[in-house]
Amino acid sequence: MIRTLILLLLAAPLAALAQEDVAAQIIALERAALDRWNQADPQGYLDLYAPDMTYFDPSLDARLDGIEAMQRYYAPLFGAKYPFTQPRYEMLNPSVQHHGEVAILTFNLINYGTFEGQGEAVIARWNSTEVYRLVEGRWMICHSHWSYIKSEVPEGMSL
Amino acid sequence: MIRTLILLLLAAPLAALAQEDVAAQIIALERAALDRWNQADPQGYLDLYAPDMTYFDPSLDARLDGIEAMQRYYAPLFGAKYPFTQPRYEMLNPSVQHHGEVAILTFNLINYGTFEGQGEAVIARWNSTEVYRLVEGRWMICHSHWSYIKSEVPEGMSL
Numbered sequence: 553m554i555r556t557l558i559l560l561l562l563a564a565p566l567a568a569l570a571q572e573d574v575a576a577q578i579i580a581l582e583r584a585a586l587d588r589w590n591q592a593d594p595q596g597y598l599d600l601y602a603p604d605m606t607y608f609d610p611s612l613d614a615r616l617d618g619i620e621a622m623q624r625y626y627a628p629l630f631g632a633k634y635p636f637t638q639p640r641y642e643m644l645n646p647s648v649q650h651h652g653e654v655a656i657l658t659f660n661l662i663n664y665g666t667f668e669g670q671g672e673a674v675i676a677r678w679n680s681t682e683v684y685r686l687v688e689g690r691w692m693i694c695h696s697h698w699s700y701i702k703s704e705v706p707e708g709m710s711l
Numbered sequence: 712m713i714r715t716l717i718l719l720l721l722a723a724p725l726a727a728l729a730q731e732d733v734a735a736q737i738i739a740l741e742r743a744a745l746d747r748w749n750q751a752d753p754q755g756y757l758d759l760y761a762p763d764m765t766y767f768d769p770s771l772d773a774r775l776d777g778i779e780a781m782q783r784y785y786a787p788l789f790g791a792k793y794p795f796t797q798p799r800y801e802m803l804n805p806s807v808q809h810h811g812e813v814a815i816l817t818f819n820l821i822n823y824g825t826f827e828g829q830g831e832a833v834i835a836r837w838n839s840t841e842v843y844r845l846v847e848g849r850w851m852i853c854h855s856h857w858s859y860i861k862s863e864v865p866e867g868m869s870l
Contacts, residue, residue, distance in 0.1 A: 606806055606817050608838035610862045614819050615804065615838070645774065647765055649853055651844050654813035656854050658765050660773050679767035679774070681840055681856045685810050694808055695815050697840045699858030703769045 575648035578657050578684055581691060583643065586661075590639040594626035602685060602692040609698040636665025636675065653686040660701060677701040734807035737814050737843055740850060742802065745820075749798040753785035761844060761851040768857040795824025795834065812845040819860065836860040 581600060588596030598619070607616040607625075616625060646659040661678040683695040740759060747755030757778070766775040766784075775784060805818040820837040842854040 604808060606808065606815070608817070608840065608856075608858065610858065610860075612838075613860065615806070615817055617806070647774070647776065649763060649765065651813050651853070652811040654810050654815075654844075656765070656813075656842055658767070658774055658854060658856075679771075679856065679858070681767065681854065683815055683842060683854075685813075694810070695817060695840065695842075697767075697817075697838065697856045697858065699767065699769065699838070699856065700862055701769075701772065703859055703862035 571650055574650045574655055575646075578648050578655050578682075578691060579643075579646050581684070582646075582657055582659075582682055586641055586643070590641065592630065592632045592634070594629050597693070598623060598626060600693045601696075602687050602694040604694055606695045608696070610700055610703065634665060636667050636673075638664075638666040638672070639675075640664050655684045655691065657682040657684060730809055733809045733814055734805075737807050737816050737841075737850060738802075738805050740843070741805075741816055741818075741841055745800055745802070749800065751789065751791045751793070753788050756852070757782060757785060759852045760855075761846050761853040763853055765854045767855070769859055769862065793824060795826050795832075797823075797825040797831070798834075799823050814843045814850065816841040816843060 585596035585600055588594075601619050601622055603619050605617070605619050605622055607622060616622060641664065642662045644660040644662065646657060649656040649658075657680075659680050661676075661680050663675040663678070664672050665675050666672045677700065679697075679699045679701055681695070681697040682693050684691045685694045686692075687694075744755035744759055747753075760778050760781055762778050764776070764778050764781055766781060775781060800823065801821045803819040803821065805816060808815040808817075816839075818839050820835075820839050822834040822837070823831050824834050825831045836859065838856075838858045838860055840854070840856040841852050843850045844853045845851075846853075
């Protein structure tokens with residue numbers, strides 16, 4: 553009887569703790585991949601991408617599907633020379649919506665770099681969606697959507 | 712023995728059928744909401760949005776969180792007068808990744824309208840992510856991300 557009561561009292565806080573734990577874990581995975589990206593190393597993301605990965609970003613004509621497409625897409629970016637130094641980022645207001653084997657991480661990202669003689673400047677402001685799912689017990693990204701905050705309608709588009 | 716064999720033979724095709732069924736169901740929900748949107752009726756989407764909804768689009772400064780924020784955001788769009796007639800859309804290459812209680816719908820969307828004296832024109836080209844989840848047995852959207860295909864870096868941003 554007392555044991556049941558203790559179990560009941562423990563259950564709710566433990567569930568909340570488990571959710572927080574998933575959120576912290578997902579955010580840490582994303583930050584580690586971003587840190588490597590800023591060092592011109594896309595392998596951090598490639599290691600996180602699930603085989604059935606789908607992907608959008610503002611420079612593409614259409615969705616990319618599958619890890620092989622991502623490997624080809626990122627290949628030229630390894631060791632890329634940036635026109636700035638000291639890249640850093642702010643991850644603003646990260647949110648993790650965890651439902652079963654899926655966790656949806658969303659955040660705004662601000663990229664900064666230092667330009668010679670000009671000091672630090674904002675390079676890009678992003679809306680970021682990273683949908684993680686459990687693949688054999690490991691959180692991997694199965695969908696990624698990157699877009700510019702307040703982006704303009706591309707030239708030539710009416711309205 | 713024979714019954715077990717029949718069950719085993721049935722299991723794989725039934726699982727595949729169930730996945731197809733979810734994909735068809737999700738795409739039908741999205742199309743119904745898009746059809747209403749094109750008639751200046753955002754209620755189709757609002758009815759699909761889960762309470763814990765998160766949302767990005769290119770005209771926002773940051774993520775919107777929660778159904779109430781979405782209701783306020785869409786309120787001015789009810790009955791909006793478009794500068795064109797005969798709105799229609801193409802949903803290109805829809806994909807549904809279904810994992811447990813979550814289904815990730817991604818597609819490219821082309822919006823068309825007819826302008827007086829100019830005929831039909833493309834109004835916008837979108838990258839679209841709609842993450843659905845089961846809420847008490849009903850598929851609802853818990854995250855939405857809309858961005859322009861090949862959007863430009865917003866003016867004033869370096870690089």
